[in-house]
Amino acid sequence: MSGRREILLHEMGLGPVWKLRQALRVPAPPLSADLPSAAIVETPAAQPSPADLVLDYAAAFEGGDDTFAEPDFGTAVEPVAAADSRREIIMRMDWPQLREAVADCTACALSGTRRNTVFGVGNPSAPWMIIGEAPGAEEDARGDPFVGQAGQLLDAMLLSVGLQRSRDVFIANVLKCRPPGNRNPEPDEVARCLPHLLRQVALVKPRLILLMGRFAAHAMLETDASIASLRGRVHQVAATPAIVTYHPAYLLRTPLDKAKSWEDLVFARATWRGLQSLSGDPISTA
Numbered sequence: 001m002s003g004r005r006e007i008l009l010h011e012m013g014l015g016p017v018w019k020l021r022q023a024l025r026v027p028a029p030p031l032s033a034d035l036p037s038a039a040i041v042e043t044p045a046a047q048p049s050p051a052d053l054v055l056d057y058a059a060a061f062e063g064g065d066d067t068f069a070e071p072d073f074g075t076a077v078e079p080v081a082a083a084d085s086r087r088e089i090i091m092r093m094d095w096p097q098l099r100e101a102v103a104d105c106t107a108c109a110l111s112g113t114r115r116n117t118v119f120g121v122g123n124p125s126a127p128w129m130i131i132g133e134a135p136g137a138e139e140d141a142r143g144d145p146f147v148g149q150a151g152q153l154l155d156a157m158l159l160s161v162g163l164q165r166s167r168d169v170f171i172a173n174v175l176k177c178r179p180p181g182n183r184n185p186e187p188d189e190v191a192r193c194l195p196h197l198l199r200q201v202a203l204v205k206p207r208l209i210l211l212m213g214r215f216a217a218h219a220m221l222e223t224d225a226s227i228a229s230l231r232g233r234v235h236q237v238a239a240t241p242a243i244v245t246y247h248p249a250y251l252l253r254t255p256l257d258k259a260k261s262w263e264d265l266v267f268a269r270a271t272w273r274g275l276q277s278l279s280g281d282p283i284s285t286a
């Protein structure tokens with residue numbers, strides 16, 4: 001273990017007990033069959049032109065499409081046909097279209113209180129995707145995810161297993177806008193924002209997804225099980241292996257659980273390396 005890694009682990013509150021004695025090269029554990037996978041729509045083979053998509057999307061919001069209702073923030077549940085239509089449009093977007101759609105989104109009331117949308121950051125073809133909950137005050141001010149205290153801890157956690165934010169991961173949140181006062185996301189906000197995240201997953205095509213905290217786990221695995229019960233297993237988001245761990249903000253409040261999150265990271269790395277060796281790909285990081 002490098003001195004730098006040791007310092008990072010020390011900052012995370014983890015002692016030498018967590019040192020790895022040998023490189024882990026275990027095959028991936030079997031994917032759990034007992035959990036429902038998230039409803040990620042496959043990218044359709046025939047792509048509409050970018051101009052068509054932008055027009056469809058704008059028309060949907062402007063009421064030019066009968067199947068799409070104007071956003072009604074007073075209504076808890078978006079009409080099913082409208083939600084389906086909007087999701088289908090989003091699931092056909094490329095990166096620039098998706099960025100623009102998120103930046104202009106007014107699908108829920110958070111658009112009225114945000115300073116910036118927080119799209120996501122990192123390598124758009126990264127092998128790992130990290131999914132958090134929602135932007136906080138600093139993320140809202142800067143427009144990037146995980147730039148506050150929780151973000152510093154996340155960077156240290158990633159570095160402890162050899163992953164760099166800009167190179168090895170793409171980081172995104174369930175919500176792209178800050179809930180005022182850092183309150184929990186509302187179910188309707190999650191439902192309206194989720195298509196953006198599902199499209200990001202489909203575009204990044206990560207080898208492994210790390211779900212941080214209960215909002216990410218619940219939204220992507222369609223469950224309301226506890227984090228404790230979801231840890232230590234390989235789930236699936238569409239066909240992608242997904243591992244659940246604690247949210248860095250929770251770890252800041254509950255430092256004793258940092259050791260468990262380290263176990264989760266080591267498990268995630270071992271799973272990823274197992275997948276790499278099964279696919280014959282070179283192991284380039286971690």
Ligand code: URA
Nearest residue numbers: 132133134135145146
């Ligand atoms: N917490 C999150 O879940 N996401 C962020 O971007 C920042 C804090």
